[in-house]
Amino acid sequence: MATKVYELIAPCHFGLEAVLKKEILDLGYEISQVEDGKVTFLGDAEAICRANIFLRTTERILLKVGSFKATTFEELFQGTKSLPWEEYIPQDGRFWVKKANSIKSKLFSPSDIQSIMKKAMVDRMKQGYGVSVIPETGADYPVRVSLYKDIVTVALDTTGESLHKRGYRKMTSKAPIEETLAAALIMLTPWNKDRILVDPFCGSGTFPIEAAMMAANMAPGMNRSFLSENWKQIIPRKCWYEAMDEAHEMVDDTVSVDIQGYDLDPEVIKAARANAELAGVAHMIHFQQRPVAELSHPKKYGFLITNPPYGERIEDKKNLPALYTQIGDRFKALDSWSAFIITSYEDVEKYMGRKADKNRKIYNGMMKTYFYQFLGPKPPRRKPEAAPKNQDREQ
Structure with a gap:
């Protein structure tokens, strides 16, 4: 069976996209797009684990479900409903639109965007699973959506609590830096x-x-947990164990x-x-x-x-x-x-x-x-160790 490849979105601070891009390339993944404040790359289930554990400069790893154009709430509803939610969320999954942000788009009310998309998702899931009720008693699947110039990008948040929370900062001073x-x-x-x-x-x-x-x-992520550790239908437990082992061995x-x-x-x-x-x-x-x-x-x-x-x-x-x-x-x-x-x-x-x-x-x-x-001067290069002299030459 071919490994499923996803589009993964890594948000970062504006102005630091190049640093994050280099980190993703160093992890061995292909970049598909760099935009203001985010880098999109291609990767499988293992990449979701490794990106969450190893990347130092992103806030979270989002799994892109799809994108479409919407200038009316009806288009938003139909566009959301057309996405294959049942391929990502199990029948008992608990899902909601956790965050919606809108820039230069006709639709801009976050609460309306959230409630309309939730309705569309429920409709699609009922249809996809052939049931009349979605129980929502299982694992969490928070959705994050961004509208930019009327293009809606829909993604699942694989991380949970932001990645800047490494798990070590219990005590903070005033205005700490992330x-x-x-x-x-x-x-x-x-x-x-x-x-x-x-x-x-x-x-x-x-x-x-x-x-x-x-x-x-x-x-940075080796001492914390991630929301998608419970997404067994997308990420086999084995992927998490292997990525954690890799982190500990290094x-x-x-x-x-x-x-x-x-x-x-x-x-x-x-x-x-x-x-x-x-x-x-x-x-x-x-x-x-x-x-x-x-x-x-x-x-x-x-x-x-x-x-x-x-x-x-x-x-x-x-x-x-x-x-x-x-x-x-x-x-x-x-x-x-x-x-x-x-x-x-x-x-x-x-x-x-x-x-x-x-x-x-x-x-x-x-x-x-x-x-x-x-910038100060560069330190002088260390001289290579002198090769031992030949013994047969005169000392």
């Missing part, structure tokens, strides 16, 4: 496990923990790294340590209560990767010039280092006293942020 976003930002830098990484505003520890997980080759948490996280607040540092413990990387990170004014490191060619306080409240905004002046001073004192800063503050370069080599716009939810990249 794990998926932190991972994508680290991937945008040339950092690798042989280089130093310091986050002087580490908060609940997300940047250091994500970096340590990358260094140890830990799949881990090497004995690698030596220099990853550090500082914060001014002792409670926050305590929380970051607890999170790192849960993630299984506490032994790889040095957390310390330390103000940014005391930021220093004896070695060269390190990386600052950080998400400083945004100053969302007006009184905090007043402190930002002094804060960035301080970051700039400490950065200058770090010989040959690079700095990568995500913030919504637009005057970073002015107060750091240096123009960024690159600046990238990234949407963190609805907030426009900037990823300022101050």
Whole structure:
């Protein structure tokens, strides 16, 4: 029997599509489309498991059921009803339209879209199974739908709770950065496990923990569960076991790294340590209560990767010039280092006293942020080990 290939949709933060695309290609899957905020790729049941467990930068994995054009609610009803729901949802499956979003489309009321599509799905399922009642007592099949320029794209959510919930962050600080976003930002830098990484505003520890997980080759989803583990008619249990085994076999948490996280607040540092413990990387990170004014490191060619306080409240905004002046001073004192800063503050370069080599716009939810990249020199290549001299030559 030929393996069934699905179209899988992976949403991500706007501006980070290229990072996610590379991750999917590295997993070995073919990309069919890249659009704003999402990457679509082709894969079988095993791909659903592996994408959920291994991808660091997507929010969830959606299984596309179909798409059609609809400018009226009648067209929406008929279009939804024409999809082969019985091939995806078992007779006792519990299904509902969990989320509907609409951009530049005639139909825009989420609650109307949701209730009309649910009715159409029930009609189709009754017809498909030849029954008069759909019990909805079985596994969950939440549907997500997006309307863009009147094209309706309908998909099942295989993930459940968003993938940024890795299962390690029990304690959060104010305005934490999402794990998926932190991972994508680290991937945008040339950092690798042989280089130093310091986050002087580490908060609940997300940047250091994500970096340590990358260094140890830990799949981000290996300590959590997924909604579609119960979809036995689409994904055999064996696929989940094999993908989890693959994830566990790849881990090497004995690698030596220099990853550090500082914060001014002792409670926050305590929380970051607890999170790192849960993630299984506490032994790889040095957390310390330390103000940014005391930021220093004896070695060269390190990386600052950080998400400083945004100053969302007006009184905090007043402190930002002094804060960035301080970051700039400490950065200058770090010989040959690079700095990568995500913030919504637009005057970073002015107060750091240096123009960024690159600046990238990234949407963190609805907030426009900037990823300022101050690049230091590359470290010299290590000289290859000298070959032993021939013994018969004169020493």
